[in-house]
Amino acid sequence: MTNKIAQDWRLKGQRYRLEGEECPHCKVKIFPPRDICPECKQPAKEPYRLSGRGEVYTFSTVHTPPAGFEDYVPYTVALVKLEEGPMITAQLTDVAPEDVSIGMPVEMVTRRMRTQGDEGTIIYGYKFRPLLHSVSN
Amino acid sequence: METGIVSYGTAVPKHRIEADEIWQVWKNISPQFFDMLSIGERGVLGPEEDTLTLATAAGEQALARAADIVPQARIGALFLGSGTSPYATKAAASVMVDTLGLSPHVLAADVQCAEKSGSTALLLASALVEAGQVDYALVIAADTMNRHTAPGMVLEYVASAGAVAFLVGRKEAELVARLERWATHTWDQNDYFRVEGDRYIQPGAGFYGWVANWGLLEHVIPAAQAFFEQSGLTADDFSKFAVPQKTGIRPLMTMGKAGLDMMQVLPYVLTAQIGDCGAASVPLSLAHILDWADAGERVGVIDYGSGAGCDMWSLVTTALVEERRPSSGLVMELLDDKIMVDYATALKYEQKLLRSPHQLSNFY
Ligand SMILES: [Zn+2]
Numbered sequence: 001m002t003n004k005i006a007q008d009w010r011l012k013g014q015r016y017r018l019e020g021e022e023c024p025h026c027k028v029k030i031f032p033p034r035d036i037c038p039e040c041k042q043p044a045k046e047p048y049r050l051s052g053r054g055e056v057y058t059f060s061t062v063h064t065p066p067a068g069f070e071d072y073v074p075y076t077v078a079l080v081k082l083e084e085g086p087m088i089t090a091q092l093t094d095v096a097p098e099d100v101s102i103g104m105p106v107e108m109v110t111r112r113m114r115t116q117g118d119e120g121t122i123i124y125g126y127k128f129r130p131l132l133h134s135v136s137n
Numbered sequence: 138m139e140t141g142i143v144s145y146g147t148a149v150p151k152h153r154i155e156a157d158e159i160w161q162v163w164k165n166i167s168p169q170f171f172d173m174l175s176i177g178e179r180g181v182l183g184p185e186e187d188t189l190t191l192a193t194a195a196g197e198q199a200l201a202r203a204a205d206i207v208p209q210a211r212i213g214a215l216f217l218g219s220g221t222s223p224y225a226t227k228a229a230a231s232v233m234v235d236t237l238g239l240s241p242h243v244l245a246a247d248v249q250c251a252e253k254s255g256s257t258a259l260l261l262a263s264a265l266v267e268a269g270q271v272d273y274a275l276v277i278a279a280d281t282m283n284r285h286t287a288p289g290m291v292l293e294y295v296a297s298a299g300a301v302a303f304l305v306g307r308k309e310a311e312l313v314a315r316l317e318r319w320a321t322h323t324w325d326q327n328d329y330f331r332v333e334g335d336r337y338i339q340p341g342a343g344f345y346g347w348v349a350n351w352g353l354l355e356h357v358i359p360a361a362q363a364f365f366e367q368s369g370l371t372a373d374d375f376s377k378f379a380v381p382q383k384t385g386i387r388p389l390m391t392m393g394k395a396g397l398d399m400m401q402v403l404p405y406v407l408t409a410q411i412g413d414c415g416a417a418s419v420p421l422s423l424a425h426i427l428d429w430a431d432a433g434e435r436v437g438v439i440d441y442g443s444g445a446g447c448d449m450w451s452l453v454t455t456a457l458v459e460e461r462r463p464s465s466g467l468v469m470e471l472l473d474d475k476i477m478v479d480y481a482t483a484l485k486y487e488q489k490l491l492r493s494p495h496q497l498s499n500f501y
Contacts, residue, residue: 012235017235017236017237093183094183110189111186122223124236
């Protein structure tokens with residue numbers, strides 16, 4: 001495998017905890033972080049941790065996977081509209097493809113992104129599952 | 138002790154398998170023993186799940202449930218209690234500092250003492266909190282026994298996975314349960330073990346018969362005796378107990394020998410629904426108790442680690458256990474939320490099928 005430890009380290013904030021940015025000028029939330037506000041084109045570098053809650057905007061089911069994803073087929077890749085605004089592409093998990101629908105509430109979970117046998121570090125990152133754990137008291 | 142539990146969170150794999158699915162392949166135990174051994178359904182690890190992902194999910198829930206009273210920056214310690222960390226060398230707890238978004242100045246460590254890893258981590262964390270060294274500590278008990286149990290081993294019927302997180306604090310006005318006191322008993326006595334480089338756990342003393350229970354007997358009884366002696370309490374002073382529950386009736390009979398009444402124990406045994414969650418097993422039972430507890434109940438926790446030792450501790454619930462009761466994500470809900478899989482799928486998900494060294498995909 002290719003060892004990309006510097007890149008993995010740089011990306012851990014967004015992979016592990018959906019850390020994006022907030023524009024200090026127009027307050028729009030940005031994900032993935034890109035340091036320039038897509039709305040007002042001003043510099044935007046303020047880190048902002050997104051809640052991880054959102055809903056399925058649209059989705060597609062994968063039956064013929066790329067290498068490394070054979071264990072998951074059939075699986076669903078969705079555009080998830082986060083409650084703070086950004087749209088994010090992610091794999092859905094803990095749900096059968098036939099149970100996925102547009103508008104379905106989902107939440108982020110941390111899972112292994114790559115399982116590369118016995119070599120290499122384990123890469124963790126976000127997937128989304130049907131909303132289960134409400135966090136209210 | 139001057140500390141207690143501010144909040145807790147739980148996670149178990151959503152995929153499950155029925156014992157009969159396994160039995161159809163191996164037929165290595167008479168199904169008439171299923172009930173006696175609390176064999177029913179167990180968790181199946183998803184292909185992208187491990188001890189760390191489950192621990193992160195439980196930790197996130199505990200933090201979220203206390204978010205209105207505990208600023209994350211005040212958490213000074215993070216302990217992951219587990220015997221099945223995804224890394225043999227490298228602290229999974231340091232990865233979790235990042236997955237949970239804690240301060241990099243947190244004291245983080247993996248704590249290992251077999252299935253009581255979580256209990257022991259909680260006692261260590263509580264001492265740090267009580268001494269005022271840190272304001273809050275997050276303790277997570279997590280294991281993936283299913284990943285580390287060989288196909289065809291009888292333990293496969295119960296080997297499961299899970300994680301339970303406890304946020305430990307010392308401000309009386311924030312605690313759902315106050316920790317009271319603890320006692321322990323530890324010495325070297327062969328029971329379940331796994332040596333460096335091995336994937337699968339082996340039974341030091343077997344799965345059946347009294348000898349399978351000798352580790353439990355020789356640890357639980359003296360730990361409980363020490364606890365009762367030092368505290369002046371008796372089993373009658375407790376309303377409920379969370380106890381080791383790997384294999385049904387035999388561990389429970391050990392609890393009887395320790396002086397517990399079965400009605401203090403049986404309603405909180407979850408093995409038939411979810412199997413043996415390793416270090417998360419007794420904590421899951423405790424979380425289930427807290428989900429339903431009234432204020433002012435004394436709850437006992439007895440946690441046994443194979444070949445390692447037994448901790449016994451007590452806690453008393455406060456009015457907050459009712460006032461701050463989680464409105465969703467209760468243990469019972471978690472157990473009911475499941476996707477059943479067949480045995481072949483379980484083998485695939487838990488990475489127990491022989492793999493080709495070549496690419497599987499026909500899509501490049
Ligand atoms: Zn802007």
